[in-house]
Amino acid sequence: MKTFKRILLLLLLLLTIAVIYNYPKLNIISGYASKNLASTNFIADRLYSDIVESDNNVPLIKLAELESTDENGVTTSVFGLMERESICREGLGCVLINDDYDKTQTLPKPKRTYAAKNLPFPYGNKEQADTVFENIDYKKLNAAVKSAFVDYEIQKTRTILVVYKGQIVAEEYIEGFSKDTPILGWSMTKSVLATLYGILMHQGKIDMSYRPFKELDLTGLTSKDPREIIPLDDFLRMSSGLAWDEDYGSISDVTKMLFLEADMTKSQINTAYSSDDPKVWNYSSGTSNFLSGVLRKQFKTHQEYLDFPYVELIDKIGMHSMLIEADMAGNYVGSSYGWATTRDWAKFGLLHLNKGNWNGEQLFSPEWIDYITTPTEGSNGTYGAHWWLNSEGKYPDVPKDLYSANGFQGQRVYIIPSKDLVIVRTGLAEAPYFDDNTFLKEVTGAIE
Incomplete structure (x- = not known):
């Protein structure tokens, strides 16, 4: 029984040391997850569930959990510790904030000009006319592109x-x-x-x-x-x-x-x-x-x-x-x-x-x-x-x-x-x- 207690005490001691050593890293882990979730949802209009399962499904970052969301951002944590909040602002994207950040402040936003031009890509919004180049082997080209998507779990081309x-x-x-x-x-x-x-x-x-x-x-x-x-x-x-x-x-x-x-x-x-x-x-x-x-x-x-x-x-x-x-x-x-x-x-x-x-x-x-x-x-x-x-x-x-x-x-x-x-x-x-x-x-x- 004494040996068991000593082993248990040693394990608890090692666990405590590990937590103390890695605790600061939780700030980075939770912060990355929070920022990436907020930006990808807000800017790319992708579902939180998809972001968690793909973009944030990498070593350490996948330990972070989504705590809450609203129309302006998200909050994450790691095992309930180190909550990090990101908020989204029109024209400026999302930002990982700290406790000193004033969420009521109004920052200027950039001037944008969305002038639709009646021209094909790249100079306008119209689709290009079909063009066939005699010096392109399209079979080889398409095969090269397709090969980049093979074995998605390895190559992960999007x-x-x-x-x-x-x-x-x-x-x-x-x-x-x-x-x-x-x-x-x-x-x-x-x-x-x-x-x-x-x-x-x-x-x-x-x-x-x-x-x-x-x-x-x-x-x-x-x-x-x-x-x-x-x-x-x-x-x-x-x-x-x-x-x-x-x-x-x-x-x-x-x-x-x-x-x-x-x-x-x-x-x-x-x-x-x-x-x-x-x-x-x-x-x-x-x-x-x-x-x-x-x-x-x-x-x-x-x-x-x-x-x-x-x-x-x-x-x-x-x-x-x-x-x-x-x-x-x-x-x-x-x-x-x-x-x-x-x-x-x-x-x-x-x-x-x-x-x-x-x-x-x-x-x-x-x-x-x-x-x-x-x-x-x-x-x-x-x-x-x-x-x-x-x-x-x-x-x-x-x-x-x-x-x-x-x-x-x-x-x-x-x-x-x-x-x-x-x-x-x-x-x-x-x-x-x-x-x-x-x-x-x-x-x-x-x-x-």
């Missing part, structure tokens, strides 16, 4: 769209998704954010010599701050020298930012920096949200900042389904929270394939493409300026001029200039479960 010479040549969706379903792009939003800087530069309102820490009045900085030397170029290339831990499996810089911070633009400001160390490439969502804060400083009012992405980019190219969510302080979460339909993500790709020209209007300079596709030192040829590259053959069987907007769980907008192709793939799994190289090889191989 949507595929292939656009050749501006024409949709293949399009496929799983049940429950369609051309009208908004998809969370996760870090594809970073490429949208970068494009806003390309537009500002084309308008002559900012340039690469801009040094945010020197020219911005940020709390806590002095005239001797060593970070004053960091140019905008280093931030766009993720090589600022500022420390950042992009680990989604632990309590890290990125998870604390996304699920605990009220103002996400300040997270990168508070990380370590040493001017004695060589600047190295370090992928950082904190850098992207810092840049969102820098972007806000370029405008006199909060309203102008909120309007800019939609007036100068999103609605201008007809991405009317797109919504970029904002944090508690009203800053766009440029690292992660951009939503759009598969067709609208393709429009974003086409804008870049056409070097910033949209139906005759130049939104950003053609040289901007050269800039974002120039490999960043230290990235092994895989990263440019908020865009991913294939310059060193990351995808060995795909043209090396491919560049892409990449997001968590395999959200992709691939642009292949040499093939005049834009390919969008969305889902819930990425490499090694989804083989980008094989998929892209088969699609490009169908076009002579």
Whole structure:
């Protein structure tokens, strides 16, 4: 009996230690579940039951339970502990809130223009006329697309769209998704954010010599701050020298930012920096949200900042389904929270394939493409300026001029200039479960 009691006491002690050690993680787990449930229901109009069974059915996150819902948001917990609430706001999407957040406040919402144009995709709302390209082997192309949906429990592809010479040549969706379903792009939003800087530069309102820490009045900085030397170029290339831990499996810089911070633009400001160390490439969502804060400083009012992405980019190219969510302080979460339909993500790709020209209007300079596709030192040829590259053959069987907007769980907008192709793939799994190289090889191989 004494031995049994000792074993029981030891087990209770180990359980107590485990609970104490993991308790802070419950905040992140519950927060992720709450935010994802609220946004996916509110923006994509999908059922909570479907979101729980699919999107949130991943290790740890599936431990969270939906506690309550109303027309403005949801509350979740983990085993009844660590309740987290997310609320949804018109024009700004949903936000995970803390106890200090004033739910009665009214924030400005972005100006949107939904002008229906009597033109076919991509410039309007009409369906395209059937076009058959003699250099496309449609049997091979359709087989390549179909293969991306095989073994859904492994590959978890949800949507595929292939656009050749501006024409949709293949399009496929799983049940429950369609051309009208908004998809969370996760870090594809970073490429949208970068494009806003390309537009500002084309308008002559900012340039690469801009040094945010020197020219911005940020709390806590002095005239001797060593970070004053960091140019905008280093931030766009993720090589600022500022420390950042992009680990989604632990309590890290990125998870604390996304699920605990009220103002996400300040997270990168508070990380370590040493001017004695060589600047190295370090992928950082904190850098992207810092840049969102820098972007806000370029405008006199909060309203102008909120309007800019939609007036100068999103609605201008007809991405009317797109919504970029904002944090508690009203800053766009440029690292992660951009939503759009598969067709609208393709429009974003086409804008870049056409070097910033949209139906005759130049939104950003053609040289901007050269800039974002120039490999960043230290990235092994895989990263440019908020865009991913294939310059060193990351995808060995795909043209090396491919560049892409990449997001968590395999959200992709691939642009292949040499093939005049834009390919969008969305889902819930990425490499090694989804083989980008094989998929892209088969699609490009169908076009002579």
